[in-house]
Amino acid sequence: MRSEYSGEGLSEDDLAPTPLQQVRRWVAEAHARHAERGDVVEPTALSVATVDADGHANVRTVLMRFLDERGPGFVTDLGSAKSREITATGSVAASLTWPAMFRAVRFRGRAVPVGRDEIVAYFATRPWGSRISAWASDQSQPIADRAALVASYERYAALYPDTGSADDVPVPDGWGGWRVECDEVELWAGRRDRLHDRLVYTRVADGDLDTPEAWTVHRRQP
Numbered sequence: 674m675r676s677e678y679s680g681e682g683l684s685e686d687d688l689a690p691t692p693l694q695q696v697r698r699w700v701a702e703a704h705a706r707h708a709e710r711g712d713v714v715e716p717t718a719l720s721v722a723t724v725d726a727d728g729h730a731n732v733r734t735v736l737m738r739f740l741d742e743r744g745p746g747f748v749t750d751l752g753s754a755k756s757r758e759i760t761a762t763g764s765v766a767a768s769l770t771w772p773a774m775f776r777a778v779r780f781r782g783r784a785v786p787v788g789r790d791e792i793v794a795y796f797a798t799r800p801w802g803s804r805i806s807a808w809a810s811d812q813s814q815p816i817a818d819r820a821a822l823v824a825s826y827e828r829y830a831a832l833y834p835d836t837g838s839a840d841d842v843p844v845p846d847g848w849g850g851w852r853v854e855c856d857e858v859e860l861w862a863g864r865r866d867r868l869h870d871r872l873v874y875t876r877v878a879d880g881d882l883d884t885p886e887a888w889t890v891h892r893r894q895p
Contacts, residue, residue: 678863680775692858693882712773723758742881746852750812775863787850797839804842869895
């Protein structure tokens with residue numbers, strides 16, 4: 674079964690001057706598409722790839738919770754498989770994909786911890802149940818069955834009852850996040866006959882994602 678990629682494509686003339694501006698533009702358009710048509714589910718779903726101690730690749734999907742001039746970021750248990758692998762190698766790759774729009778963004782670079790103040794501020798915005806889950810789940814570790822997981826959730830729910838306050842559940846010590854300090858950001862836009870557009874920002878100097886002189890742009894073949 675094949676689909677014809679009838680996207681709008683992406684030309685050099687349409688590209689924003691910095692990776693941050695371009696990615697923010699596409700993320701905003703993905704959110705707008707979700708609101709209008711509902712066919713872009715979870716516009717900030719971010720696939721994160723790492724490598725384990727044996728050199729085997731690993732990938733999973735999280736939600737992009739941060740996006741600024743320092744790079745895209747996500748939250749996680751700091752004892753999770755992804756965190757352990759990031760800590761060991763420092764390398765990470767991530768991607769946003771919107772099939773309904775025939776678009777994707779690829780990030781490559783190094784992972785750095787998100788600051789504790791940002792984590793605390795973000796944690797307060799999560800629904801109470803999600804904050805309890807951060808305590809209940811020892812992420813990536815084996816568990817006997819779902820009943821054991823639910824029992825853990827209920828235990829912490831009783832310990833930190835919902836009072837309607839943003840600080841009724843403290844931030845677990847082992848909960849944090851990672852940000853991708855990018856060396857490369859690729860914009861992929863699907864076209865008919867598989868002649869897709871691939872425009873790549875590559876780091877050539879110091880600067881952040883919103884520093885024009887830190888990046889050069891080239892086109893890759895599809």
